[in-house]
Amino acid sequence: NAGVTQTPKFQVLKTGQSMTLQCAQDMNHEYMSWYRQDPGMGLRLIHYSVGAGITDQGEVPNGYNVSRSTTEDFPLRLLSAAPSQTSVYFCASSYTGEGSGNTIYFGEGSWLTVV
Amino acid sequence: AQTVTQSQPEMSVQEAETVTLSCTYDTSESDYYLFWYKQPPSRQMILVIRQEAYKQQNATENRFSVNFQKAAKSFSLKISDSQLGDAAMYFCAYRAPSEYGNKLVFGAGTILRVKS
Numbered sequence: 001n002a003g004v005t006q007t008p009k010f011q012v013l014k015t016g017q018s019m020t021l022q023c024a025q026d027m028n029h030e031y032m033s034w035y036r037q038d039p040g041m042g043l044r045l046i047h048y049s050v051g052a053g054i055t056d057q058g059e060v061p062n063g064y065n066v067s068r069s070t071t072e073d074f075p076l077r078l079l080s081a082a083p084s085q086t087s088v089y090f091c092a093s094s095y096t097g098e099g100s101g102n103t104i105y106f107g108e109g110s111w112l113t114v115v
Numbered sequence: 116a117q118t119v120t121q122s123q124p125e126m127s128v129q130e131a132e133t134v135t136l137s138c139t140y141d142t143s144e145s146d147y148y149l150f151w152y153k154q155p156p157s158r159q160m161i162l163v164i165r166q167e168a169y170k171q172q173n174a175t176e177n178r179f180s181v182n183f184q185k186a187a188k189s190f191s192l193k194i195s196d197s198q199l200g201d202a203a204m205y206f207c208a209y210r211a212p213s214e215y216g217n218k219l220v221f222g223a224g225t226i227l228r229v230k231s
Contacts, residue, residue: 031217037158042119042206042221050216058218088158094217102148102167102210104219106160 023091138207
């Protein structure tokens with residue numbers, strides 16, 4: 001099982017550039033989300049989706065866009081990168097109902113540096 | 116809004132000994148879920164243990180157990196017989212089922228160092 005796959009794992013961007021972090025899951029989960037991890041702050045929710053075509057903002061959405069055209073994919077777009085967006089980004093997925101165990105599955109993280 | 120507080124930025128434990136990591140949270144919900152995640156230097160997020168608020172019995176997973184005090188809104192993690200491989204950042208996290216999207220709220224984390 002591939003689980004939750006994030007690409008790229010490492011990226012260096014220049015201020016003002018745009019890029020997309022890819023996230024794919026092969027578990028047919030309806031829920032997907034993006035978090036960022038900064039020193040001393042734990043993980044914070046950027047955007048989330050509860051199904052194809054449905055997205056919403058989390059705690060720190062500014063500077064990021066998302067879309068969910070398929071159940072499997074949930075890309076995160078940085079519109080105009082800023083040094084404040086230097087962080088480690090995690091994609092996560094989950095489902096509800098019998099057997100879910102309330103488990104949220106995380107990708108391995110994407111390290112982004114904006115210079 | 117729900118908040119999760121981990122008041123210990125760093126903890127140290129001697130190999131084979133027991134350590135307890137603290138976590139408190141704030142919520143007005145009566146039904147929710149609590150988690151402890153381990154993050155080794157690879158940054159992978161590994162689920163250690165979970166607790167449903169409606170269950171009075173504290174969750175246990177091998178050497179890991181929790182002390183869940185619902186009235187006090189406290190959820191501490193006890194690691195028994197600590198091993199070198201337990202050294203990592205540990206995050207406490209909260210999820211309210213009533214919230215749309217299975218969103219997690221994380222604490223700031225506790226770095227656990229294990230001395231040989």
